[in-house]
Amino acid sequence: xxxxxxxxxxxxxxxxxxxxxxxxxxxxxxxxxxxxxxxxxxxxxxxxxxxxxxxxxxxxxxxxxxxxxxxxxxxxxxxxxxxxxxxxxxxxxxxxxxxxxxxxxxxxxxxxxxxxxxxxxxxxxxxxxxxxxxxxxxxxxxxxxxxxxxxxxxxxxxxxxxxxxxxxxxxxxxxxxxxxxxxxxxxxxxxxxxxxxxxxxxxxxxxxxxxxxxxxxxxxxxxxxxxxxxxxxxxxxxxxxxxxxxxxxxxxxxxxxxxxxxxxxxxxxxxxxxxxxxxxxxxxxxxxxxxxxxxxxxxxxxxxxxxxxxxxxxxxxxxxxxxxxxxxxxxxxxxxxxxxxxxxxxxxx
Numbered sequence: 001x002x003x004x005x006x007x008x009x010x011x012x013x014x015x016x017x018x019x020x021x022x023x024x025x026x027x028x029x030x031x032x033x034x035x036x037x038x039x040x041x042x043x044x045x046x047x048x049x050x051x052x053x054x055x056x057x058x059x060x061x062x063x064x065x066x067x068x069x070x071x072x073x074x075x076x077x078x079x080x081x082x083x084x085x086x087x088x089x090x091x092x093x094x095x096x097x098x099x100x101x102x103x104x105x106x107x108x109x110x111x112x113x114x115x116x117x118x119x120x121x122x123x124x125x126x127x128x129x130x131x132x133x134x135x136x137x138x139x140x141x142x143x144x145x146x147x148x149x150x151x152x153x154x155x156x157x158x159x160x161x162x163x164x165x166x167x168x169x170x171x172x173x174x175x176x177x178x179x180x181x182x183x184x185x186x187x188x189x190x191x192x193x194x195x196x197x198x199x200x201x202x203x204x205x206x207x208x209x210x211x212x213x214x215x216x217x218x219x220x221x222x223x224x225x226x227x228x229x230x231x232x233x234x235x236x237x238x239x240x241x242x243x244x245x246x247x248x249x250x251x252x253x254x255x256x257x258x259x260x261x262x263x264x265x266x267x268x269x270x271x272x273x274x275x276x277x278x279x280x281x282x283x284x285x286x287x288x289x290x291x292x293x294x295x296x297x298x299x300x301x302x303x304x305x306x307x308x309x310x311x312x313x314x315x316x317x318x319x320x321x322x323x324x325x326x327x328x329x330x331x332x333x334x335x336x337x338x339x340x341x342x343x344x345x346x347x348x349x
Contacts, residue, residue: 006115010047011122015040015106042069042087044108044122046079053078055109055119057087069106078113143171144178144213145251146242154259157231160191163256165240166220169213170251178209180221182240187228195221205240227260235259 016025017040025041040059046052054077057069071087079085091104112118150163165182169175180198182205184190193200193207198221200207205223213219227236239255246252 006112006118007049009050009052009110009112009118009120011052011108011110011120012045012047013106013108013122014043014045015104017041017104037090037092038104039088039090040104040106042071042089042106042108043084044075044079044087045084046081046110048110048120049081050112050114051078051080052110052120053113054085055111057106057108059089059091059104059106061091061104066107079110141171141173142175142244142246143169143248143251144175144242144244144246145170145248146180146240146254148182148238148240148254148256150238150256151258154261155227155236156261156263157227158229159227161188161225161227161236161238161258163223163225163238163240164220165223165254166218167209167213167242168218169215171246172215174215175213177244178213178219179243180207180209180240181205181243182223182238184225185236185238187231187233188225188236189228191224191226193221193223231260232262233260234262 016027017038018025025039042057044054044057054075057071057075058066059069060066069087069089071089073088075085075087107121109121110119145168147166147168148163149166151161155161163182165180167178167180184204190203190205193205195207197210197219198207199210200221207221209219225236225238236258237255238258239253241253243252
């Protein structure tokens with residue numbers, strides 16, 4: 001019997017990477033900086049009509065020589081027809097120099113278990129890895145900063161105050177544990193926190209970013225405070241910090257100072273006489289002699305905090321009303337005396 005032709009072997013290999021650590025694996029990624037470790041994912045699919053034995057997996061980064069790949073977990077020794085296997089591995093320090101890019105290619109090899117001479121290789125789709133441009137000047141590897149913005153105008157006691165906290169990674173490395181703390185000023189309470197992607201705990205503001213913050217990226221959150229109704233200070237001083245502390249701690253803190261306008265009582269500047277000796281003024285009315293009734297801008301003052309009558313008179317209390325009443329009574333008596341004296345003179349004449 002003449003043996004038939006050997007089955008044609010075929011492998012499909014797809015390679016992706018997750019250099020920025022965010023959003024999963026993709027064919028094209030941007031690394032956080034030169035010399036960083038890069039995680040890769042390789043999916044091998046057997047398109048052959050038979051089960052094949054997997055031999056090895058090799059990787060080429062840029063113009064470097066081919067190197068064997070150690071998968072975690074390890075690949076199975078064989079792969080059935082139509083089946084797939086996934087390999088995860090990391091190339092240490094493989095991120096390119098700042099502002100440049102490189103191509104990374106992986107190759108898988110397999111053979112027919114019934115015929116070792118029947119073998120094949122599958123070259124995976126290449127991934128392109130681009131490094132971010134180098135930051136200007138001498139920038140530390142880790143450089144978190146925070147900027148806080150607050151109310152545009154002055155506040156009043158009992159009012160809400162909204163603050164936006166913006167965190168930026170100005171370094172050339174991915175930050176894995178970003179924490180923001182915002183101590184509440186005295187005589188204020190926390191009303192709300194809007195922080196998508198953060199986990200915030202406690203009555204004070206303590207928020208942890210749920211994901212990594214890649215170099216050059218920015219995240220923010222909003223905090224709303226309420227001033228106490230009896231808030232007596234002339235301003236609200238609110239300070240936020242971001243950590244972990246790095247080589248440039250001066251930009252890890254941001255403070256906003258907002259003036260507070262205290263409300264006043266007494267009708268917008270009209271001085272109300274106080275009980276116990278104040279002199280009432282009420283529209284300039286002049287008491288008349290000869291039996292007339294004293295007037296005060298048309299209104300009759302009342303004692304004990306009464307409401308002024310029509311004509312614009314102000315309310316008076318205590319001694320000012322008594323003083324007004326006594327002066328009016330004295331003038332009435334004086335006028336009556338003059339009237340009686342005049343009648344007596346006429347009678348004697």
